Amino acid sequence: MRTTxxxxxxxxxxxxxxxxxxxxxxxYSVLEEFRDKYPNQFLNTGIAEQNTIGVAAGLxxxxxxxxxxDIIPFVTMRCYEQIRLDLAYNNANVKLVGIGAGLTYGSxxxxxxxxxxxxxxxxxxxxxxxxxxxPIEVEELVKRSYETYGPMYIRLGKNxxxxxxxxxxxxxxxxxxxxxxxxxxxxxxxxxxxxLAKNWVDEWEKEGVSVYLISMPTLKKFxxxxxxxxxxxxxxxxxxxxxxxxxxxxxxxxxxxxxxxxAVKYKKIAINDEFSHHVGSHKYQRxxxxxxxxxxxxFIKN
Amino acid sequence: MLDxxxxxxxxxxxxxxYSKSSHIGSALSIVEILITLYFKVLNTDPKNPQxxxxxxxxxxxxxxxxxxxxxxxxKGFFPLSYLxxxxxxxxxxxxxxxxxxxxxxxxxxxxxxHGFSISIGMAISNKxxxxxxxxxxxxxxxxxxxxxxxxxxxxAAHLKLDNVIxxxxxxxxxxxxKTNEVINQEPILDRWRSFGWDVKEVDGHNFDQLFEAxxxxxxxxxxxxxxxIKGKGxxxxxxxLEWHYKSPxxxxxxxxxxxxxxxx
Numbered sequence: 429m430r431t432t433x434x435x436x437x438x439x440x441x442x443x444x445x446x447x448x449x450x451x452x453x454x455x456y457s458v459l460e461e462f463r464d465k466y467p468n469q470f471l472n473t474g475i476a477e478q479n480t481i482g483v484a485a486g487l488x489x490x491x492x493x494x495x496x497x498d499i500i501p502f503v504t505m506r507c508y509e510q511i512r513l514d515l516a517y518n519n520a521n522v523k524l525v526g527i528g529a530g531l532t533y534g535s536x537x538x539x540x541x542x543x544x545x546x547x548x549x550x551x552x553x554x555x556x557x558x559x560x561x562x563p564i565e566v567e568e569l570v571k572r573s574y575e576t577y578g579p580m581y582i583r584l585g586k587n588x589x590x591x592x593x594x595x596x597x598x599x600x601x602x603x604x605x606x607x608x609x610x611x612x613x614x615x616x617x618x619x620x621x622x623x624l625a626k627n628w629v630d631e632w633e634k635e636g637v638s639v640y641l642i643s644m645p646t647l648k649k650f651x652x653x654x655x656x657x658x659x660x661x662x663x664x665x666x667x668x669x670x671x672x673x674x675x676x677x678x679x680x681x682x683x684x685x686x687x688x689x690x691a692v693k694y695k696k697i698a699i700n701d702e703f704s705h706h707v708g709s710h711k712y713q714r715x716x717x718x719x720x721x722x723x724x725x726x727f728i729k730n
Numbered sequence: 731m732l733d734x735x736x737x738x739x740x741x742x743x744x745x746x747x748y749s750k751s752s753h754i755g756s757a758l759s760i761v762e763i764l765i766t767l768y769f770k771v772l773n774t775d776p777k778n779p780q781x782x783x784x785x786x787x788x789x790x791x792x793x794x795x796x797x798x799x800x801x802x803x804x805k806g807f808f809p810l811s812y813l814x815x816x817x818x819x820x821x822x823x824x825x826x827x828x829x830x831x832x833x834x835x836x837x838x839x840x841x842x843x844h845g846f847s848i849s850i851g852m853a854i855s856n857k858x859x860x861x862x863x864x865x866x867x868x869x870x871x872x873x874x875x876x877x878x879x880x881x882x883x884x885x886a887a888h889l890k891l892d893n894v895i896x897x898x899x900x901x902x903x904x905x906x907x908k909t910n911e912v913i914n915q916e917p918i919l920d921r922w923r924s925f926g927w928d929v930k931e932v933d934g935h936n937f938d939q940l941f942e943a944x945x946x947x948x949x950x951x952x953x954x955x956x957x958x959i960k961g962k963g964x965x966x967x968x969x970x971l972e973w974h975y976k977s978p979x980x981x982x983x984x985x986x987x988x989x990x991x992x993x994x
Contacts, residue, residue: 468858469858471854473885474881474884474885474888476878476881476884476885478843478847478877478878478881479847479850479878479881479882479885480847481847482844482845482846482847482848482850482851482878482882483847483848483850483851483854483882483885484851485837485847485848485851486847486848486849486850486851486852486853486854486855487851487852487854487855488851489836489837489848489851489852490851490852490855490856490859490861491855491859492855509841509844510844510847510878513838513839513840513841513844514837514844514847514848517828517838518829518837518838518848
């Protein structure tokens with residue numbers, strides 16, 4: 429995803445010298461091409477995230493379209509008040525690009541994991557939250573982020589995620605994408621669990637269970653109508669995300685179900701409210717947090 | 731300058747009195763700095779507040795907002811009548827800064843250590859685009875406790891941003907104690923110098939010294955350490971921590987106004 433991000437930005441910057449990429453000293457093997465092609469639109473602000481966000485705001489309030497690239501905890505939590513005030517309150521045109529969604533940085537540990545980011549970012553006024561799930565969604569949403577004024581958080585995985593959507597699929601801010609039509613229940617997913625969700629749905633299909641798979645590439649703005657449409661069909665709903673059970677996709681959908689006044693069967697798959705003390709790869713971390721084997725679907729039965 | 735100084739101090743007293751708001755001491759200490767900037771130094775146009783080559787002023791210590799409102803109104807950025815709409819229900823001017831409130835407010839602010847970094851970003855933009863506008867940023871001495879200030883100090887020096895002029899309102903009192911008793915800032919001149927800044931030291935209530943320091947040439951980012959008196963101009967408020975919080979009651983208000991009117 430990060431390669432797709434930077435390649436898309438390099439393409440956009442060809443025709444727009446207002447694009448500015450800054451990083452608090454991150455981006456080895458990723459940002460070099462942008463840096464070398466557009467040295468006047470690139471700045472390494474040093475390992476100083478709070479100042480970096482303020483500098484990004486100053487650049488944006490002077491007319492630039494600013495992208496800030498870093499590992500998720502450092503570009504969201506370390507400088508949260510700067511994001512809230514300098515970017516969101518000032519409504520500055522800055523896009524925070526975070527890499528390492530969820531447990532991506534497995535063995536590096538909880539300092540580098542990102543399981544609270546969606547929750548804290550989506551609660552800030554003016555802030556939009558973009559969570560692409562495959563390289564197609566990344567390319568499309570980076571383009572949309574460039575076309576759309578305002579502060580945004582773009583949550584990326586790392587590298588090597590496969591395409592789930594067909595090339596040419598149009599992704600819009602605030603719109604869901606139907607990945608596979610099904611009848612027995614609906615599975616909503618976002619960000620870096622799109623591939624996992626697709627694998628599960630394919631397995632269920634072999635077992636004779638027809639699942640409606642919906643990708644939610646943006647969590648704010650959010651496609652509330654899609655959830656309401658599923659509720660109106662009285663279809664059971666499952667959510668899957670590599671984020672805390674508190675405040676992410678599952679919470680958003682639970683709120684919509686509650687607000688609808690209708691009873692619909694619901695199951696949330698997410699990371700329990702705890703830090704990882706497991707040592708191991710991304711794959712291993714997922715296993716430890718029950719995000720590897722597809723869950724039982726008893727909840728859809730009466 | 732005496733007339734305008736008296737008028738601005740009177741506005742500050744009026745506003746904090748009728749609204750029963752705090753931070754009067756922090757506003758009174760920066761009056762001469764703001765007047766020098768807006769009436770002698772800054773390239774700004776109240777009729778065209780967004781003109782692209784303007785000099786920008788950032789009040790990073792945004793709790794001194796009443797002083798900025800008073801000076802902007804006197805300069806003609808918005809009607810003087812707006813000064814009656816500070817802090818109160820249905821008001822126009824908030825306690826801290828909202829850039830959507832009135833023309834002339836460059837950034838929304840209120841938390842310390844933020845405006846300084848934003849000003850560095852604006853200075854980088856002007857350098858990159860060849861914009862001749864300069865960036866003036868006023869920070870408090872207590873604000874220098876914030877780590878983000880020193881992150882910005884390092885970056886500005888590294889990038890040799892000679893279009894930045896920072897002013898430290900060195901009134902020597904912060905939120906809950908004497909500045910240098912909370913966290914010692916001395917030797918403050920050497921600190922900034924050693925980080926790569928061009929350092930000037932002035933009496934922050936002396937117009938001539940301020941003008942010289944704000945306008946003379948420099949090759950590095952400049953900082954002006956402005957020695958000021960918290961609560962300046964009202965003797966019973968001067969150098970008193972309590973006037974970071976209190977607002978003048980009716981008797982105190984009258985006494986303060988009398989003293990300002992007597993000054994010459």
